[in-house]
Amino acid sequence: MQNATVPQPQRLNGPGLSQSPTFRIYERPAELNFVIMSWSVPEVCVLTYHAALLAPPPSLPSSCPTIMPAALAICAHPDDIEILMGGTLLQLARRGWDLHYVNLCDGSRGSTTMSRQECAAVRLEEAKRSCEVLGAKFYPPIYSDMEAVYTTENLQKVTAIVRASKASIVLTHSPSDYMEDHEISCRLAVSAAFSHGMPNLESIPPVESYYEPVTVYHAQPVGNRTPLGELVVPHFYVDSTDLIEKKIEALACHASQKEWLDVSQGMDSYLETTRQLSREVGRMSRQFEHAEGWRRHLHWGFCNSDDDPLRLALRDVIIESDPTGASA
Numbered sequence: 001m002q003n004a005t006v007p008q009p010q011r012l013n014g015p016g017l018s019q020s021p022t023f024r025i026y027e028r029p030a031e032l033n034f035v036i037m038s039w040s041v042p043e044v045c046v047l048t049y050h051a052a053l054l055a056p057p058p059s060l061p062s063s064c065p066t067i068m069p070a071a072l073a074i075c076a077h078p079d080d081i082e083i084l085m086g087g088t089l090l091q092l093a094r095r096g097w098d099l100h101y102v103n104l105c106d107g108s109r110g111s112t113t114m115s116r117q118e119c120a121a122v123r124l125e126e127a128k129r130s131c132e133v134l135g136a137k138f139y140p141p142i143y144s145d146m147e148a149v150y151t152t153e154n155l156q157k158v159t160a161i162v163r164a165s166k167a168s169i170v171l172t173h174s175p176s177d178y179m180e181d182h183e184i185s186c187r188l189a190v191s192a193a194f195s196h197g198m199p200n201l202e203s204i205p206p207v208e209s210y211y212e213p214v215t216v217y218h219a220q221p222v223g224n225r226t227p228l229g230e231l232v233v234p235h236f237y238v239d240s241t242d243l244i245e246k247k248i249e250a251l252a253c254h255a256s257q258k259e260w261l262d263v264s265q266g267m268d269s270y271l272e273t274t275r276q277l278s279r280e281v282g283r284m285s286r287q288f289e290h291a292e293g294w295r296r297h298l299h300w301g302f303c304n305s306d307d308d309p310l311r312l313a314l315r316d317v318i319i320e321s322d323p324t325g326a327s328a
């Protein structure tokens with residue numbers, strides 16, 4: 001491993017980590033475009049590759065199973081993932097990441113013309129098509145629009161999704177956002193990421209807990225502002241300039257939303273509105289034409305203090321925010 005750096009193993013601390021797994025990160029030289037992280041616990045060896053994988057280093061035991069690293073997007077409504085994080089997911093997909101996708105609400109109240117049942121069925125199919133465009137694995141919603149509540153049962157359901165995805169990155173809404181479905185979905189996503197390694201938190205359906213760290217990142221709130229109108233400045237920006245058309249293609253799968261958003265929120269052409277919001281974040285970055293902003297959740301109970309897999313995986317398409325809070 002020429003010029004590689006091999007930091008000392010770190011012991012994980014956190015809920016459910018009673019087996020004391022060890023964690024190592026190896027980084028190969030940039031010209032090889034290869035980063036490998038590994039975790040090991042008794043009788044288990046998990047290897048996770050970041051960035052474009054060329055070949056496993058020859059020193060690794062051949063008996064170790066290999067998996068691609070996984071990122072899970074958890075949002076409220078069908079179309080939120082596409083609008084807030086579609087570019088970031090596509091950037092991860094380019095680097096070989098395994099993507100997972102769930103809208104916790106079924107979208108059934110987002111219509112003035114269809115019944116709830118009809119609307120839920122239409123939006124389910126739209127979301128599945130969009131998920132295919134993004135290249136992600138689809139998970140069905142767990143409740144109806146406006147029924148997002150923080151309950152143990154809902155936490156158990158979201159925990160099952162986190163565990164099934166084996167994600168090392170969870171992407172979700174801003175903790176402070178313009179409407180309750182977004183904020184509750186965010187809280188459930190954060191708690192499910194926290195409890196992914198807690199064997200005594202029984203998920204619905206039952207899925208075995210896992211021990212690898214999970215790092216949570218929050219997207220920008222809708223309109224880049226809190227419900228009280230304060231500007232939210234992300235920690236860093238992901239360039240989505242050359243992926244904007246693919247992001248719009250995914251969003252356009254939610255065809256039933258055009259009429260609804262025209263009527264309910266005055267979003268004349270929500271595809272164009274999404275382009276404008278994407279450009280606004282790009283202007284905030286002072287670097288990219290189109291961008292998505294992210295804030296990393298504190299590590300306690302989730303991951304190691306210096307774990308930052310999203311920044312690591314996308315480091316060539318990221319710019320840090322201006323600490324003075326510069327905006328467009």
Ligand SMILES: [Zn+2]
Pocket residue numbers: 076077080182
């Ligand atoms: Zn939404």
